[in-house]
Amino acid sequence: MIRILLVDDQQLIRAGLRMLCDAADGMEVVGEAGDGRAAIELAARLVPDVIVMDLRMPGVDGITATSRIVAARPAARVLVLTTFGDDDHLYPALQAGACGFLLKDAPPDELLTGIRQVAVGESPFSQDVLRRxxxxxxxxxxxxxxxxxxxxxxxxxxxxxxxxxxxxxxxxxxxxxxxxxxxxxxxxxxxxxxxxxxxxxxxxxxxx
Missing domain, CATH: 1.10.10.10 (Winged helix-like DNA-binding domain superfamily/Winged helix DNA-binding domain)
Structure with missing residues (x-):
């Protein structure tokens, strides 16, 4: 069972992601965070297999949260899921320790596949991101x-x-x-x- 922590400041998006993940075989959402500070605390307490991380959030953003989570637990697996696929978001996220980068317009199956890949040590990227x-x-x-x-x-x-x-x-x-x-x-x-x-x-x- 892949234990997942969802991090996004929009409750509606988190609800949709929870429904998608909980309906998939072998996945369980164990927590949700609406900002980076809560994500850091929950990641330490729940020790999820995969953290699905938004980047733009109030307070502590996703890049800072990723950096702190990975610094505290290098084995943490962070999959970025964001609307912003530009270089100003991509490279800082990777430098912070994210191991995958998908865009929010990705098909649901691509997201589920990405979560499974991250859980087993792979690094999924949206095709346009990888080309870049x-x-x-x-x-x-x-x-x-x-x-x-x-x-x-x-x-x-x-x-x-x-x-x-x-x-x-x-x-x-x-x-x-x-x-x-x-x-x-x-x-x-x-x-x-x-x-x-x-x-x-x-x-x-x-x-x-």
């Missing part, structure tokens, strides 16, 4: 450090789908293989290319 991360990384790094020499045909196929911004589940469905197999390929790709995360893998794929 890769584009910025491409502009900042004229040459990638990793190489794609020695990759198998299957690994190259997985690498291409990572570059499209697909999650492990979506890659598994596209390639008609198991999610565990996809994870094995991703691990091998990171090892062979020296890439520490999916964004670097996507950057490498675009450069190659």
């Amino acid at each position: 991360l890769v584009r910025r990384a491409v502009d900042a790094r004229p040459e990638p450090r990793g190489r794609v020499d020695g990759l198998t045909v299957r690994e190259r196929e997985v690498l291409g789908l990572v570059a499209e911004g697909l999650s492990n589940t979506e890659i598994a469905e596209r390639m008609h293989i198991g999610v565990t197999t996809v994870k094995t390929h991703i691990t091998a790709l990171m090892t062979k290319t020296g890439s520490p995360n999916r964004v670097r893998l996507a950057l490498l794929a675009h450069r190659a």
